Amino acid sequence: MMSALVLYVTDDCSLCDQALELMAAAGAPDFQSVFIDDVPALQTTYGWRVPVVHDGHRGRELDWPFDVAALRAFLQPG
Known part of the structure; x- marks a missing residue:
């Protein structure tokens, strides 16, 4: 199962x-x-934004720049 x-x-x-x-x-x-390098659709979406954290369950993303505190807040359930 994919994360x-x-x-x-x-x-x-x-x-x-x-x-x-x-x-x-x-x-x-x-x-x-x-890795988005060899996937044109992902390059179009994320090429200038990487690194990007994507939460598929909640359909939201955290763009760079982020720090540990921002990541922890993003990862909180709810």
Whole structure:
């Protein structure tokens, strides 16, 4: 089963690396990292916005820049 929580990233992206570290620091539940590099539709949607955290259950997104506090607030149920 795929996680509803997705982190959209690109290759060789230092901000994406920082976002991964912040996800761990925030205690994010299971999530999937999705590389948008070879997917034109994802590049169109997220190309200039990555890294982006997407919550498929609630249909909302958290765009960069974010910090641990913002991530924790975003991840709160409800």
